[in-house]
Amino acid sequence: MDDGCGDGMADGTGTGGAGTAGPPDPAGPYAEDPWRNYFLILLDRIPTPIAVCHADGDVLIANPAMAAQWGAAPGQLRGRNLLDLFRPRAKEQVHRIAEALRLGHRSRYPVEVHWQSAADGSEREGELTVDPVGDPSLRPPVLLALLRVRDTPPPPTPRGTASPVEARILALAAAGATTAAIGTAMGLTVDGVNYHLTRLARRWRVQGRTALVAKAYVLGVLAPDSWPPAPA
Numbered sequence: 001m002d003d004g005c006g007d008g009m010a011d012g013t014g015t016g017g018a019g020t021a022g023p024p025d026p027a028g029p030y031a032e033d034p035w036r037n038y039f040l041i042l043l044d045r046i047p048t049p050i051a052v053c054h055a056d057g058d059v060l061i062a063n064p065a066m067a068a069q070w071g072a073a074p075g076q077l078r079g080r081n082l083l084d085l086f087r088p089r090a091k092e093q094v095h096r097i098a099e100a101l102r103l104g105h106r107s108r109y110p111v112e113v114h115w116q117s118a119a120d121g122s123e124r125e126g127e128l129t130v131d132p133v134g135d136p137s138l139r140p141p142v143l144l145a146l147l148r149v150r151d152t153p154p155p156p157t158p159r160g161t162a163s164p165v166e167a168r169i170l171a172l173a174a175a176g177a178t179t180a181a182i183g184t185a186m187g188l189t190v191d192g193v194n195y196h197l198t199r200l201a202r203r204w205r206v207q208g209r210t211a212l213v214a215k216a217y218v219l220g221v222l223a224p225d226s227w228p229p230a231p232a
Contacts, residue, residue, distance in 0.1 A: 044074075049147035052133070055101055055140035057081040066147065071118025082145060086113040086128055097130065101140050106132040113147075125150045162200065162221045167231035169196050170222055174213045174229035 040061075043050060049066035053059045062077040070077060070085055088094050089112035097109045111128045126149040132141035162170065165186070172182045183193045201207060204215045216222045223232045 049149070051077065051082065051145045053082055053143050053145055055143060057083050060142070069115070069118065069124075069147065069149075082128070085115050086111075086147075087115060088113055101132065104139065106141065161203075162216070162231075164231070166196050166200055167216075167221050169193060170200070170213060170216045171229040171231055173197070173209055174216070174222060 043061070043063045046063060047065055049063070049069055051059050051062040051066045059077045059080050059082065062074050064074050067074040067077055070080075083094075093109075093111045097111070100107065100109065109130050111130070112125075113128045114123060114125045116122070117124050126147055129146045129148065130143045131146075133144045169182055169186060172185055177185070179190050179193050182188070183190050186193070188196075197209065197212065201212055204212070204219070206212050206215050213222070217224060220232050223230050
């Protein structure tokens with residue numbers, strides 16, 4: 001694969017070596033029908049992002065899961081280079097793989113990569129593992145690349161939504177004020193206070209004033225370190 005410094009993973013054009021006409025079939029040992037069709041069907045159904053590429057990183061074939069990382073259809077990846085999207089954390093890894101392939105070593109080579117998600121533009125991290133596959137006499141060999149996407153941290157717990165009036169009512173309720181006292185402090189009628197409390201209880205799916213105040217603290221509507229209670 002080309003790391004942007006003019007070096008690929010291995011010397012050569014990735015066409016199967018001298019004396020081989022045309023590019024190697026990405027189905028490898030399953031290139032003969034009907035095995036080729038079975039290979040392609042299986043590749044499409046595997047949820048792991050997978051691509052078969054030349055030793056310089058140019059894609060021969062990719063499954064839908066890999067194409068999704070690029071925001072493209074599988075057929076649109078042919079001829080693209082894996083390192084157009086996946087940036088190695090350490091370029092030395094690419095150089096070591098290139099040297100190993102040049103020497104004919106056939107092993108599994110992991111590369112720590114990061115890239116920008118085509119779905120939401122977020123920065124993603126993972127491990128791109130490449131395995132030389134196909135005819136052992138091919139120099140350099142064709143590579144099978146599998147991407148293991150690292151799980152992104154879960155989003156922070158959403159803070160509860162409450163209007164300034166609702167937050168102030170909750171603060172007074174947390175301090176033990178009666179409905180009438182809350183109404184006096186807020187300039188509301190008793191029915192007005194109950195209206196706001198009922199709406200909050202339905203929105204947060206809790207019953208009773210105690211549970212409502214507790215949920216307000218959990219959701220961050222009320223400041224956890226303030227007394228008397230106050231909106232966050």
